Amino acid sequence: MSDNIDATHLNFGMGWIDDPEAVKTIISENNVRQVSELIGPTDAVDRRQVTDLTIYLKKVYGERWYLNQGSCGSCVAFGAALACDTLVAIEIVERSMDKPTGRTDPMSIYWGSRVEIGGNRLWGQGSVGAWAAKWLKDYGVLIQANYPGCDLSTYSAGVCCGPNANRGVPNELESIARQHPVKDYAQCKTFEDLARAIESGYPVTVASNQGFTRTRDAKGFAKPSGRWGHQMVIVGVRHDVPGALVANSWGPYFTGGPDDLSPACFWADDTTIGNMLGQGDSFALSNIQGWPCKRLSASVLNW
Numbered sequence: 001m002s003d004n005i006d007a008t009h010l011n012f013g014m015g016w017i018d019d020p021e022a023v024k025t026i027i028s029e030n031n032v033r034q035v036s037e038l039i040g041p042t043d044a045v046d047r048r049q050v051t052d053l054t055i056y057l058k059k060v061y062g063e064r065w066y067l068n069q070g071s072c073g074s075c076v077a078f079g080a081a082l083a084c085d086t087l088v089a090i091e092i093v094e095r096s097m098d099k100p101t102g103r104t105d106p107m108s109i110y111w112g113s114r115v116e117i118g119g120n121r122l123w124g125q126g127s128v129g130a131w132a133a134k135w136l137k138d139y140g141v142l143i144q145a146n147y148p149g150c151d152l153s154t155y156s157a158g159v160c161c162g163p164n165a166n167r168g169v170p171n172e173l174e175s176i177a178r179q180h181p182v183k184d185y186a187q188c189k190t191f192e193d194l195a196r197a198i199e200s201g202y203p204v205t206v207a208s209n210q211g212f213t214r215t216r217d218a219k220g221f222a223k224p225s226g227r228w229g230h231q232m233v234i235v236g237v238r239h240d241v242p243g244a245l246v247a248n249s250w251g252p253y254f255t256g257g258p259d260d261l262s263p264a265c266f267w268a269d270d271t272t273i274g275n276m277l278g279q280g281d282s283f284a285l286s287n288i289q290g291w292p293c294k295r296l297s298a299s300v301l302n303w
Helices: 020-030 054-061 075-095 106-118 129-138 171-177 191-199 270-277
Strands: 049-054 184-187 205-215 223-238 243-247 265-269 283-286
Touching: 020 075, 049 106, 049 270, 054 075, 054 205, 054 243, 075 106, 075 129, 075 191, 075 205, 075 243, 075 283, 129 184, 129 205, 129 270, 191 205, 191 243, 191 270, 205 265, 205 270, 223 265, 243 270, 265 270
Parallel strands: none
Antiparallel strands: 049 223, 184 283, 205 223, 205 283, 223 243, 243 265
Protein backbone atom coordinates (compact mmCIF):
# COMPACT_ATOMS: atom_id res chain seq x y z
CA MET A 1 0.00 0.00 0.00
CA SER A 2 1.37 3.41 -0.91
CA ASP A 3 2.59 5.37 2.10
CA ASN A 4 1.03 8.58 0.76
CA ILE A 5 -2.35 7.17 -0.23
CA ASP A 6 -5.33 9.43 0.29
CA ALA A 7 -7.38 7.78 3.04
CA THR A 8 -10.60 8.42 1.10
CA HIS A 9 -9.64 5.40 -1.02
CA LEU A 10 -9.50 3.14 2.02
CA ASN A 11 -12.43 1.28 3.54
CA PHE A 12 -12.58 3.68 6.46
CA GLY A 13 -15.58 5.91 6.92
CA MET A 14 -13.69 8.78 8.57
CA GLY A 15 -16.71 11.07 8.87
CA TRP A 16 -15.80 14.39 10.44
CA ILE A 17 -18.00 17.18 9.07
CA ASP A 18 -16.19 20.51 8.82
CA ASP A 19 -18.92 22.89 9.98
CA PRO A 20 -17.46 25.97 11.71
CA GLU A 21 -20.91 27.52 12.18
CA ALA A 22 -22.17 24.46 14.03
CA VAL A 23 -19.12 24.59 16.30
CA LYS A 24 -19.57 28.32 16.88
CA THR A 25 -23.20 27.74 17.85
CA ILE A 26 -22.29 25.08 20.42
CA ILE A 27 -19.60 27.29 21.93
CA SER A 28 -21.72 30.43 22.15
CA GLU A 29 -24.94 28.79 23.34
CA ASN A 30 -23.21 26.65 25.98
CA ASN A 31 -20.58 29.09 27.21
CA VAL A 32 -17.80 26.70 26.25
CA ARG A 33 -14.51 28.14 27.44
CA GLN A 34 -10.93 27.81 26.26
CA VAL A 35 -8.49 25.46 27.97
CA SER A 36 -6.36 28.47 28.91
CA GLU A 37 -9.29 29.90 30.89
CA LEU A 38 -9.64 26.72 32.93
CA ILE A 39 -6.13 25.37 33.41
CA GLY A 40 -3.48 27.78 34.61
CA PRO A 41 0.12 27.77 33.39
CA THR A 42 1.99 24.61 34.30
CA ASP A 43 5.50 24.51 35.68
CA ALA A 44 8.45 25.60 33.57
CA VAL A 45 8.67 23.22 30.63
CA ASP A 46 11.20 20.43 30.98
CA ARG A 47 12.50 19.94 27.46
CA ARG A 48 13.05 16.26 28.22
CA GLN A 49 9.48 15.79 29.37
CA VAL A 50 7.18 13.31 27.65
CA THR A 51 3.62 12.73 28.88
CA ASP A 52 2.01 9.59 27.48
CA LEU A 53 -1.52 8.79 28.66
CA THR A 54 -1.51 5.45 26.82
CA ILE A 55 0.31 3.96 29.81
CA TYR A 56 -3.05 4.08 31.57
CA LEU A 57 -4.89 2.53 28.62
CA LYS A 58 -2.35 -0.30 28.50
CA LYS A 59 -2.56 -0.91 32.24
CA VAL A 60 -6.37 -1.14 32.23
CA TYR A 61 -7.24 -2.50 28.77
CA GLY A 62 -4.05 -4.28 27.68
CA GLU A 63 -1.78 -3.85 24.69
CA ARG A 64 -4.71 -3.99 22.25
CA TRP A 65 -6.51 -1.04 23.83
CA TYR A 66 -7.05 0.67 20.50
CA LEU A 67 -10.29 0.85 18.50
CA ASN A 68 -11.38 0.26 14.91
CA GLN A 69 -14.37 2.09 13.44
CA GLY A 70 -14.48 -0.01 10.27
CA SER A 71 -16.38 1.34 7.29
CA CYS A 72 -18.86 3.59 9.12
CA GLY A 73 -18.11 7.31 9.18
CA SER A 74 -18.10 7.28 12.97
CA CYS A 75 -14.66 8.73 13.69
CA VAL A 76 -16.08 11.61 15.74
CA ALA A 77 -17.70 9.12 18.11
CA PHE A 78 -14.58 6.97 18.25
CA GLY A 79 -12.33 9.90 19.13
CA ALA A 80 -14.76 10.87 21.88
CA ALA A 81 -15.13 7.27 23.12
CA LEU A 82 -11.39 6.70 23.39
CA ALA A 83 -11.02 10.02 25.21
CA CYS A 84 -13.62 8.77 27.72
CA ASP A 85 -11.80 5.43 28.04
CA THR A 86 -8.63 7.39 28.79
CA LEU A 87 -10.35 9.40 31.53
CA VAL A 88 -11.72 6.19 33.05
CA ALA A 89 -8.32 4.44 32.89
CA ILE A 90 -6.67 7.35 34.72
CA GLU A 91 -9.37 7.25 37.40
CA ILE A 92 -8.93 3.49 37.81
CA VAL A 93 -5.15 3.66 38.15
CA GLU A 94 -4.66 6.93 40.01
CA ARG A 95 -7.72 6.91 42.26
CA SER A 96 -8.70 3.23 42.50
CA MET A 97 -12.06 3.63 40.77
CA ASP A 98 -13.82 0.34 40.07
CA LYS A 99 -13.37 -0.83 36.50
CA PRO A 100 -16.61 -0.66 34.49
CA THR A 101 -17.93 -3.90 33.05
CA GLY A 102 -17.48 -2.60 29.51
CA ARG A 103 -15.72 0.10 27.55
CA THR A 104 -17.30 3.30 26.26
CA ASP A 105 -19.85 2.62 23.54
CA PRO A 106 -19.14 4.71 20.42
CA MET A 107 -22.40 3.94 18.63
CA SER A 108 -24.60 5.84 21.08
CA ILE A 109 -22.21 8.81 20.91
CA TYR A 110 -22.51 8.76 17.13
CA TRP A 111 -26.31 8.61 17.20
CA GLY A 112 -26.72 11.17 19.96
CA SER A 113 -24.31 13.67 18.47
CA ARG A 114 -26.05 13.53 15.10
CA VAL A 115 -29.68 13.51 16.24
CA GLU A 116 -30.25 14.72 19.80
CA ILE A 117 -27.53 17.38 19.50
CA GLY A 118 -27.18 17.97 15.75
CA GLY A 119 -30.90 17.93 15.03
CA ASN A 120 -30.68 15.14 12.43
CA ARG A 121 -29.82 17.59 9.68
CA LEU A 122 -26.90 15.68 8.16
CA TRP A 123 -27.30 13.77 4.94
CA GLY A 124 -25.11 10.70 4.86
CA GLN A 125 -22.49 9.68 7.38
CA GLY A 126 -20.44 11.71 9.84
CA SER A 127 -20.79 14.15 12.71
CA VAL A 128 -19.25 17.27 14.27
CA GLY A 129 -16.76 17.16 17.11
CA ALA A 130 -18.54 19.80 19.17
CA TRP A 131 -21.78 17.83 18.92
CA ALA A 132 -20.10 14.77 20.44
CA ALA A 133 -18.61 16.83 23.26
CA LYS A 134 -21.99 18.36 24.05
CA TRP A 135 -23.65 14.93 23.97
CA LEU A 136 -21.14 13.62 26.52
CA LYS A 137 -21.82 16.49 28.91
CA ASP A 138 -25.59 16.84 28.44
CA TYR A 139 -26.42 13.13 28.17
CA GLY A 140 -23.35 11.05 29.04
CA VAL A 141 -21.71 7.74 28.37
CA LEU A 142 -23.07 4.24 27.90
CA ILE A 143 -20.80 1.27 28.42
CA GLN A 144 -20.77 -1.53 25.89
CA ALA A 145 -23.51 -3.91 27.06
CA ASN A 146 -26.66 -5.64 25.87
CA TYR A 147 -29.48 -3.32 26.94
CA PRO A 148 -33.17 -4.25 26.64
CA GLY A 149 -34.13 -3.61 23.06
CA CYS A 150 -30.66 -2.41 22.00
CA ASP A 151 -27.51 -4.50 21.94
CA LEU A 152 -24.46 -2.26 22.34
CA SER A 153 -22.18 -5.03 23.59
CA THR A 154 -20.15 -5.22 20.38
CA TYR A 155 -19.42 -2.47 17.88
CA SER A 156 -20.81 -3.00 14.39
CA ALA A 157 -20.21 -0.55 11.55
CA GLY A 158 -23.52 -1.63 10.01
CA VAL A 159 -25.44 -1.00 13.22
CA CYS A 160 -23.63 2.26 13.92
CA CYS A 161 -24.50 3.67 10.51
CA GLY A 162 -27.92 1.98 10.51
CA PRO A 163 -31.38 3.38 11.33
CA ASN A 164 -30.43 4.88 14.71
CA ALA A 165 -27.99 7.22 12.97
CA ASN A 166 -31.16 9.11 11.94
CA ARG A 167 -33.40 8.14 14.86
CA GLY A 168 -31.02 8.91 17.71
CA VAL A 169 -30.41 7.09 20.97
CA PRO A 170 -33.44 5.09 22.21
CA ASN A 171 -35.25 7.05 24.93
CA GLU A 172 -34.86 4.31 27.51
CA LEU A 173 -31.06 4.50 27.16
CA GLU A 174 -30.83 8.26 27.60
CA SER A 175 -31.64 8.03 31.32
CA ILE A 176 -28.90 5.42 31.74
CA ALA A 177 -26.36 7.56 29.91
CA ARG A 178 -27.19 10.53 32.13
CA GLN A 179 -25.83 8.62 35.10
CA HIS A 180 -22.33 8.95 33.65
CA PRO A 181 -21.83 12.43 32.12
CA VAL A 182 -18.54 14.01 31.21
CA LYS A 183 -18.45 16.90 33.64
CA ASP A 184 -17.00 19.51 31.29
CA TYR A 185 -15.31 20.18 27.96
CA ALA A 186 -13.20 23.09 26.75
CA GLN A 187 -12.11 24.22 23.32
CA CYS A 188 -8.42 23.58 22.57
CA LYS A 189 -6.98 25.72 19.77
CA THR A 190 -3.20 25.86 20.34
CA PHE A 191 -0.33 23.50 21.03
CA GLU A 192 0.36 25.33 24.29
CA ASP A 193 -3.20 24.72 25.50
CA LEU A 194 -2.95 21.12 24.38
CA ALA A 195 0.15 20.64 26.54
CA ARG A 196 -1.67 22.15 29.53
CA ALA A 197 -4.55 19.72 29.06
CA ILE A 198 -2.54 16.56 28.46
CA GLU A 199 -0.07 17.25 31.27
CA SER A 200 -3.05 17.70 33.61
CA GLY A 201 -4.59 14.37 32.55
CA TYR A 202 -7.24 15.56 30.08
CA PRO A 203 -7.30 13.91 26.61
CA VAL A 204 -8.14 16.15 23.66
CA THR A 205 -10.31 15.16 20.71
CA VAL A 206 -8.85 16.61 17.51
CA ALA A 207 -10.84 17.07 14.30
CA SER A 208 -9.33 18.40 11.09
CA ASN A 209 -8.70 17.86 7.39
CA GLN A 210 -5.04 16.94 7.92
CA GLY A 211 -3.86 13.51 6.79
CA PHE A 212 -0.64 11.65 7.61
CA THR A 213 1.64 8.99 6.19
CA ARG A 214 1.17 5.46 7.37
CA THR A 215 4.87 4.91 8.06
CA ARG A 216 6.43 6.50 11.16
CA ASP A 217 10.06 7.55 11.49
CA ALA A 218 12.52 6.22 14.11
CA LYS A 219 10.98 8.44 16.82
CA GLY A 220 7.43 7.49 15.85
CA PHE A 221 6.55 10.67 13.92
CA ALA A 222 4.31 10.45 10.86
CA LYS A 223 4.59 13.13 8.20
CA PRO A 224 1.60 15.29 7.31
CA SER A 225 0.26 14.11 3.95
CA GLY A 226 -3.07 14.27 2.15
CA ARG A 227 -6.48 15.17 3.54
CA TRP A 228 -8.55 13.28 6.11
CA GLY A 229 -11.94 14.58 7.20
CA HIS A 230 -11.29 12.89 10.49
CA GLN A 231 -11.47 13.07 14.28
CA MET A 232 -8.91 11.34 16.49
CA VAL A 233 -7.80 11.86 20.08
CA ILE A 234 -4.53 13.26 21.42
CA VAL A 235 -3.15 11.21 24.30
CA GLY A 236 0.38 12.53 24.73
CA VAL A 237 2.70 15.50 24.38
CA ARG A 238 6.47 15.88 24.29
CA HIS A 239 8.93 18.76 24.45
CA ASP A 240 12.25 17.08 23.58
CA VAL A 241 11.04 16.90 19.97
CA PRO A 242 7.93 19.08 20.22
CA GLY A 243 4.84 17.18 19.20
CA ALA A 244 1.71 15.30 20.23
CA LEU A 245 0.79 11.63 20.39
CA VAL A 246 -2.34 10.97 18.33
CA ALA A 247 -4.46 7.82 18.67
CA ASN A 248 -6.42 6.82 15.59
CA SER A 249 -9.49 4.60 15.21
CA TRP A 250 -8.35 2.37 12.36
CA GLY A 251 -6.92 -0.50 14.39
CA PRO A 252 -3.20 -1.39 14.01
CA TYR A 253 -2.74 0.88 11.02
CA PHE A 254 0.69 2.52 11.42
CA THR A 255 4.10 0.93 10.87
CA GLY A 256 7.67 1.81 11.82
CA GLY A 257 8.82 3.72 14.85
CA PRO A 258 9.79 2.45 18.31
CA ASP A 259 8.80 -1.10 19.20
CA ASP A 260 6.83 0.07 22.24
CA LEU A 261 4.70 2.53 20.26
CA SER A 262 1.18 1.25 19.61
CA PRO A 263 0.40 0.57 15.91
CA ALA A 264 -2.71 2.73 16.38
CA CYS A 265 -0.69 5.83 17.35
CA PHE A 266 1.73 8.29 15.83
CA TRP A 267 3.57 11.41 16.91
CA ALA A 268 2.93 14.61 14.95
CA ASP A 269 5.03 17.78 15.09
CA ASP A 270 3.83 20.76 17.11
CA THR A 271 3.29 23.03 14.10
CA THR A 272 1.04 20.54 12.34
CA ILE A 273 -0.86 19.84 15.55
CA GLY A 274 -1.30 23.58 16.09
CA ASN A 275 -2.78 23.94 12.63
CA MET A 276 -5.19 21.06 13.26
CA LEU A 277 -6.34 22.50 16.57
CA GLY A 278 -6.68 25.89 14.91
CA GLN A 279 -9.57 24.56 12.82
CA GLY A 280 -11.59 24.98 16.01
CA ASP A 281 -13.39 21.65 16.49
CA SER A 282 -11.10 20.11 19.13
CA PHE A 283 -11.94 19.73 22.82
CA ALA A 284 -10.34 18.69 26.09
CA LEU A 285 -12.61 16.46 28.17
CA SER A 286 -12.79 16.30 31.96
CA ASN A 287 -14.66 13.93 34.25
CA ILE A 288 -13.78 15.99 37.34
CA GLN A 289 -15.83 18.99 38.41
CA GLY A 290 -13.73 22.05 37.66
CA TRP A 291 -10.33 21.98 36.04
CA PRO A 292 -7.59 21.62 38.67
CA CYS A 293 -4.06 21.59 37.30
CA LYS A 294 -2.87 18.27 38.64
CA ARG A 295 0.36 16.43 37.98
CA LEU A 296 0.17 12.78 37.04
CA SER A 297 2.37 10.22 38.71
CA ALA A 298 2.91 6.89 37.01
CA SER A 299 4.59 5.52 40.14
CA VAL A 300 1.45 3.60 41.05
CA LEU A 301 1.89 1.60 37.87
CA ASN A 302 5.09 0.08 39.28
CA TRP A 303 6.85 0.52 35.95
